[in-house]
Amino acid sequence: MGQPSDIEIARAAAKKPIQEIGAKLDIPAEQLLPYGHDKAKVSAGFIAAQAGKPDGKLILVTAINPTPAGEGKTTTTVGLGDGLNRIGKRAVICIREASLGPNFGMKGGAAGGGHAQVVPMEDMNLHFTGDFHAITSAHNLLAAMIDNHIYWGNDLDIDIRRVTWRRVLDMNDRALRQVVTSLGGVANGFPRETGFDITVASEVMAILCLASDLSDLKRRLGDMIVAYRRDKSPVTCRDIGADGAMTVLLKDAMQPNLVQTLENNPAFVHGGPFANIAHGCNSVVATRTALKLADYVVTEAGFGADLGAEKFFDIKCRKAGLKPSCAVIVATCRALKMNGGVAKADLGAENVDAVRAGCANLARHISNVKGFGVPVVVAINHFVTDTDAEIQALKDGVAELGVEAVLCKHWANGSAGIEDLAKRVAELADSGEADFKPLYPDEMPLLDKIETVAKKIYGAGEVVADQSVRNQLKEWEAAGHGSLPVCMAKTQYSFTTDPNVRGAPSGHSIPVREVRLSAGAGFVVAICGEIMTMPGLPSVPAANSITLNANGHIEGLF
Structure with a gap:
């Protein structure tokens, strides 16, 4: 009998009614909006009433650059939340919701693993409470209203060649990356080229995760730039008149979802912006709510620290006024061996030298996170194949830092x-060592912000950007957007823009091929290298092995 799968472990969990989980955080049952027996949304009224309470300690879990060997960042986030509760602390976990695209593609689920999971695992990885569907609907309502405005006379004088608002779908589908719409004659409008992004890449998703309440949500939605006129002046969602209806569609989605770990500890699972093309963190509303209700809040940021932690600090914490007390960087001996040059097929063999060589990647992340004024501890996520010598090499390499x-x-x-x-x-969070500060000031010019991240975080020697990109940044500065932070869209697998370059390279070039203004979310996106906003499915999608068995249970979801 082998080790049970994640879904088998999750299905065997002794879950408690969600009202009991809420009671651990002093949330009255009437302030929970149940979705079945094991998940609920926390009411906006209850959240607003917590505003005057002091905040708990915020702990960020991040990691080295992801590899096919696996790191286990979410698993460690969940495990740490359970561990803090085990040693008598009042702790809660805040993580992102899973996208259907990766679930049925290559990545699989996003609820932790083994005996450190959040449940109900199946629901969380499928439709959950409908938040992503609401975001998809709101986004596409705006797309429909833009085309409808053009069809009925185009009073705003939109240049149909410059409609920037695409459509979204919460599924990996490369066939929709570039499409032509409105074919079929006059009754169907004006044909134009457009495309689809995955829902988690939508600016609506980023806004939902950064907005403080419904009125802030509506304001941010209204600020989104959706097209340009012939004189290149921007047209906003507010100009189209869609911000009110979109807010209505997102009313329930704005409320954080409360679930539980396998050990019946509370967890907020809310929002899920892409980590390489957006800011990759769970919602500000969920994090702020958790900080009012617990002494310790354990949250994570997407992918490695070069993307996730940097955006968590420079975008989420800067905009929401959050001050993290401690950071955990997750690493595995297996992943460090890959960073040290070992092929995936050879990871089972002991290789202390490769662990030492791979520690260069970990060292860069440690240095980067400490640069934000946040104390760091490394979590070695254990695999049964790890040898004592490999673990000691990792510990020694970190101790030198x-x-x-x-x-x-x-x-x-x-x-x-x-x-x-x-x-x-708990010791680090309580020590008062943290002196958090973002990487760059608001007033720094946009291109300088991009160069600062590239050089200080990625170890790059230069940023390469065409004059058109530089001019665009200057235009946005002139229009009053110069104080926004930058959101670097880059491969998660490397400090460079080449996903195959591991370790800790330095002196490389970071090419910025395009910049996009997310005026509602409140950041400027710099597209570096080849980044897809609509992923495709792999040659053998995970969907091929997902099914219902004879008992009506889901199989193949991991």
């Missing part, structure tokens, strides 16, 4: 396997 690495066995043992990390994190 003045940081502690703690071995964690939460995947196999739940909270009992991560007590040491929980104790260390």
Whole structure:
């Protein structure tokens, strides 16, 4: 009998009614809006009433650059939340919702793994409480209203060659990346080229995750630029008149979702912007709510620290006024061996030298996170194939940087396997060492912000940008957008824009091929290298093995 799968472990969980989970955070049952027995939304009224309470400590879980060997960032986030509760702390977890696209594609689910999971796992990885569907509907309502405005006379004088608002779908579908709409004659409007992005790439998703309440949500939606006139002046969602109806569609989606871990500890799962083309963090509303209700809040940011932690600090924390107390960087011996040059097929063999070589990637991330004024601890996510010599090499490599690495066995043992990390994190969070500051000031010019991230975080020697990109940034500065932070859209697999370059390269060029203004979300996106806003499916999608068995249970979802 082999090790049970994640879904089998999740299905065997002894879940408690969601009202009992809410009671752990002093949320009255009448302030929970239940979606079945095991998940609920927290009412906006209750959230607003917590405003005067002091905040708990905010702990960020981030990681080295992801590899096919696996790192386990979400698993460690969930395990650490359980571990803090195990040692007597009042802790809550905040993570993102899963997108259907990766679930049926290559990545699989996003609820943790082994004995460190959030449940109900199947619901979270499928339709959950409908938030992503609401975002998809709101986004596409605006798309329909833009085309409808043009059809009925185009009073705003929109240049149909410069409609920038695309459509979205929460599914990987490369066939929709570039399409032509309105074919079929006069009754169907004016044919034009457009395309689809995946829902998590929508600016509506980013806005939902950064807005503080419904009125802020509506304002931000209204600010979104959707097209340009012939004189190149912008047309906003507010000009189209869609901001009110979109807010109505998003009314319930704005409320955070409360669920539980396998050990019946509370978890907020809310929002899910793409981490390489958006800011990759769960919602500000969920994080702020959690900070009012718990002494410790464990959250994560997407992919490696070069993308996730940087955007968490420079976009989310800057805009929401959050001050993290501690950061955890997740690494595995297997992933460090890949960074040290070992092929995936050879990871089973002991290779201490490769672990040492791969530590260069971890060291760069440690240095980067410490540069934000946040104390760091490394979590070694344990695999049964790890040898004592490899683990010691990792610990020694980290110790040379003045940081502690703690071995964690939460995947196999739940909270009992991560007590040491929980104790260390609580010590760091309570130490008062944190002196958080963003990487760059608001008033720095946009191109300088891009260069600052590229050089200080990625170790790049230069940023390469065409004159058209430079001119566009200057135009936005002249229009009053110069104080916005930058959101770097780059491969998650490397400090460079080449996903195959591992380790800690330096002196490379970062090409910025395009910049986009997300005026509603409040950041400027710099597209670096080849980044897809609509992923495709792999040659053998995960969907091929997902089915219902004879008992009506889902199989193949992992």
